[in-house]
Amino acid sequence: MRDVRRDRDFLDDDAILEYLNNFGSALVAAYPGARGETGADFYFFAVRDPMLNAFALPGGFIAVHSALVIAAQNESELASVLSHEIGHVTQRHIARMIGQQKQDALMPLAALILAALASKAGPDAAVGVFMGGQGLAIQRQLNFSRDAEREADRVGFQIMDAAGFDTSGMVAFFQRMQSATKVYSDLTPPWLMSHPLSSERITDIRARIREAPFRQRVDGLEFHLVRARARVLQDESAQGRIDAAAAFEAQLKLQSRQQQAAGHYGLALLALRKAELATAGERLAKARATMKPTTGAVFSTGQSTSDGAAMFASLSLDIKLAPGQPATLGSQTLKEAEQAYQQFPLSRGIARQYAQAMIASGMLEQAVAFLREEVRLYREEPKLYDLLAKTYAAQGKQTLQHIALAESYVLSGAVPAAVDQLGIARKASDASFYDLALIDARERELSERVREEKKEKKEK
Ligand SMILES: [Zn+2]
Structure with a gap:
């Protein structure tokens, strides 16, 4: 896998x-x-x-x-x-x-x-x-x-x-x-x-x-939003984008509000991928407005994500965290990310967006603390270690940066590259005695694993 x-x-x-x-x-x-x-x-x-x-x-x-x-x-x-x-x-x-x-x-x-x-x-x-x-x-x-x-x-x-x-x-x-x-x-x-x-x-x-008894089932909005994402990400060539845009425009003309919202959402994602951030924001606002109940009630909160609220929140953060946004947006984005994380604590994507928002607004200590807790809870996510490495790099902590990168490579199945990173970490000028001991122990473990894998391949 x-x-x-x-x-x-x-x-x-x-x-x-x-x-x-x-x-x-x-x-x-x-x-x-x-x-x-x-x-x-x-x-x-x-x-x-x-x-x-x-x-x-x-x-x-x-x-x-x-x-x-x-x-x-x-x-x-x-x-x-x-x-x-x-x-x-x-x-x-x-x-x-x-x-x-x-x-x-x-x-x-x-x-x-x-x-x-x-x-x-x-x-x-x-x-x-x-x-x-x-x-x-x-x-x-x-x-x-x-x-x-x-x-x-x-x-x-x-x-x-x-x-x-x-x-x-x-x-x-x-x-x-x-x-x-x-x-x-x-x-x-x-x-x-x-x-x-x-x-x-x-x-x-x-x-x-x-x-079987006949059943009518109402689909969650999320299904339609996921289809829109799949359509955009399946083919990002120029022609692929033209086709996707045409499909979304066609969806806007359908009767179903879910279809219309998915059409706006798809156009928002397309705009984001083309770095047209203002358009992306406008389209996302339209998608949300399409689904807003006319009674004035607000979106239900909590873990029910089938209403698309988590996906809307996540796309909004992606737009705000995109390169090219003014730095002044930082504190607002951070607040939005924190709220999204509290509302959808099980969303892995939003958890990482929260960390990214902390990094973007210079809260490096907090980002490190948050990410270290996350890697303890979610042991199989290389992207968490990538973010941790990025944060250490921003802090100028070279040894820790390369140790984190090594762990990311391990989780991506690239053990030799991980051993290389540990080598770089050891030579960094800020390696403490404790870091060196940790690097040695980890390197022994990984080298052993590389040897075992080579042996297994030979036996085959
Ligand atoms: Zn079959």
């Missing part, structure tokens, strides 16, 4: 990751057996990719392509694909499939993951992976048996039902994926290639839907 995180197409976006994990965890929590015999933990993430796909990796990692998030018209449709993938994890299909391989034919895990990520570069690459010489072998290994697919459909259906989603979204979405590709290209979406929509499969799902 550390390798996947380093991939340039891993969609490293706090709002999208937080949404997918809240959404996915709710699905898992609704269905008691979802964690399976092994009590698997789940982690959901998005991959920047114009092909409609989603896949499960061993260990409860579930990936969804940005295009699939955009293609889903409501949360039930998104839930239908994610629940199916959760079903594969729950039933241990991946583990069983790997277990069934003869040792000499066993594909390294990394190759499986890379194969799954390889369709990223557009249709040509997808053809290469799915039809090329070696690609065929990879594809065969990624395919589950028909029984496994039926089982994943069955479990997926139960998960959707238990979580209160409209299960009829399942067939509708699968069929829409299929028909969309008939119009736009000759390529079947990868998800449908590994999950062929046989008439048998449709009949099975339809039979289950008939037994």
Whole structure:
């Protein structure tokens, strides 16, 4: 997973990751057996990719392509694909499939993951992976048996039902994926290639839907905001931005207030990415105004983020923290960040924005104290160490800066680079006796780890 995180197409976006994990965890929590015999933990993430796909990796990692998030018209449709993938994890299909391989034919895990990520570069690459010489072998290994697919459909259906989603979204979405590709290209979406929509499969799902009660479900605004983010971040080329802007303008003309708000929000994010900060602020204000209840009530506070309040707050901070804003904005931004952090203490993105606001307004001591507490609580976040290193650099503390950078590299899976940073830290003029002892101990640990990894590779 550390390798996947380093991939340039891993969609490293706090709002999208937080949404997918809240959404996915709710699905898992609704269905008691979802964690399976092994009590698997789940982690959901998005991959920047114009092909409609989603896949499960061993260990409860579930990936969804940005295009699939955009293609889903409501949360039930998104839930239908994610629940199916959760079903594969729950039933241990991946583990069983790997277990069934003869040792000499066993594909390294990394190759499986890379194969799954390889369709990223557009249709040509997808053809290469799915039809090329070696690609065929990879594809065969990624395919589950028909029984496994039926089982994943069955479990997926139960998960959707238990979580209160409209299960009829399942067939509708699968069929829409299929028909969309008939119009736009000759390529079947990868998800449908590994999950062929046989008439048998449709009949099975339809039979289950008939037994389920009809449900109308109101989607959270956050879903639409996340789709807007995915649309902007999926393709940041000039043409990609033009297409995204056109899609958002079209959304503004729709009847639904959520759609309109998402259109403004998307245009705000586009403007921010183009460094048009004033426009970004105006668009965000319009998005918020669109959703403001006419009764004069204010947004509900607390942990309910489906009203989009956390994402609005976070985008507002991104705009205010962007390079090019006047320094005079500092104290106002800091106050806003502090409020957002108090209102949404579980948002990792907002926690880091709070730290950034402290750094920007020169509160370096406070930023260090805050970040040291954060790295103690959240041990797997390289970005926290990056911010810590930045703060130490601003304080002129070179040794501590490079120690923090070393920890960031460790968490990103770049252990040799971490050892290099420790070397720089040792030579810095402000290294204390205590720092040196710490550096030595850490360097011994990491060198040992590098040796072990080399040994493992040789044994393979
Ligand atoms: Zn499947």
